[in-house]
Amino acid sequence: MVVGGGFMKWVLVILAILERVNSVSANCHFSVVDDNKLYDYSLGSPIPLFPHGVQSEDGFYKVAANETVLWFQLCDGMIFNHDPPRCVDCWDCGGPSRCGMGCSALVANNIGGYDVCTTIGRASSIDINIIDKKNPNSGVIVKMSNSGLKLNCSLSVSVICDPNRVQGPHSLEKTGKCDYATVLTHPSGCAKVVHVHGHWWGWFGTLGTIVLCLFGAYLLAGAVYQYFSLGVRGIHVIPNLDFWTSLPQRTQSLFASLLRKFRGSSSQGHRSSYSPVNF
Structure with a gap:
């Protein structure tokens, strides 16, 4: 079956939107509401100078302490154009030729004179929370983790x-046994604060979003069915x-009918306020 260019164009547009939504969700986006304020963090989004x-x-x-060296990248996997990790047992994080480029956090511990690699974080396993619940604008903790056959490891930044x-x-x-923590000061740790007027509007907005998504899914499914099956x-x-094109006229007729009923009841009430006069 040959698919029309117009329909395929809309399919590509929808796929592009979904891809954009997925890419945004992978950019370390986090938000929290506190005291009618929305604190929105988008750590992976560009800001002035960054x-x-x-x-x-x-x-x-890269950070080191004692005989331990740790490499990590926030919100994405690591890329090494210089100073790559030089440690053994890097198979689950890129292998010897691409060590460190298959995960988002890697640690090397000196064991018996050799630097041994351990994957401690992946970009697909990220959890974000605020540092201080009493002061949401103080920053966030980004925790990435990796579940292996021997150890469950993590890095909290x-x-x-x-x-x-x-x-x-x-x-x-x-x-912990395979858990590490470090601190980074950065302008991206500052939230964009938006004032929220009550919780009712938040629930109303969520309900409206759900209804719109369901309506869009209904239109898309119906269009696909009619295009390919019929x-x-x-x-x-x-x-x-036919129903959607007649909807404005139906709405107008409904309001006109309600207006006539209202005017009719009003005029009857006005006439009933007078008593009949006998000449």
């Missing part, structure tokens, strides 16, 4: 809000087109 958001322009961050500077990471803390072409692929 076109890559919180991501390192080198492709990775505290991104502290500072609109004027970037600092770190300088410290590395081991919080062979309908052009604007008539829209399901129940």
Whole structure:
């Protein structure tokens, strides 16, 4: 079956929108409502002086403590154009030839004179939360994790809000057997604050969004069915087109009928307020 160019164009537009939604969701987006204020964090979005958001322009961050070296990238996988990790057992994070480029966080511990690699984070396993619930604008904690056959590992990066500077990471803390934490100061850790007028509007907006999504899914499914199963072409692929085109006239007729009824009841009430006069 040959598919029309017009229909395929709409399909491609829808796919592009879905791809854009998925890419945005992968950009470390997080929001929280507190005291009628919406704190919105978009760590991967470009800001002045930082076109890559919180991501390192080198492709990775690096921090070391004692005999431990850790590499990570926020909101994405790591890229090494220089100074790549040199440690053994890097199979689940790119392999020896691309060590570090198959995950978002990698740690090397010196064991018996050898630096041994351990994957501790992946871009697909990211959890974000605020640092201080009493002060949501203080920054967020980005936690990435990796579940392996031997160990379940993680890395927590505290991104502290500072609109004027970037600092770190300088410290590395081991919080568990295979869990690490570090701190980074960055303008991307600052939230955009939007005032929310009550919770009712939030529920109403959510309900409206659900209704619109269901309506869009209904139109898309009906159009696909009529196009492929019934062979309908052009604007008539829209399901129940006659009903939708007549809807404005139906609405106008309904309001006109209600207005006539209102005027009728009003005029009857006005006439009944007078008593008959006998001459």
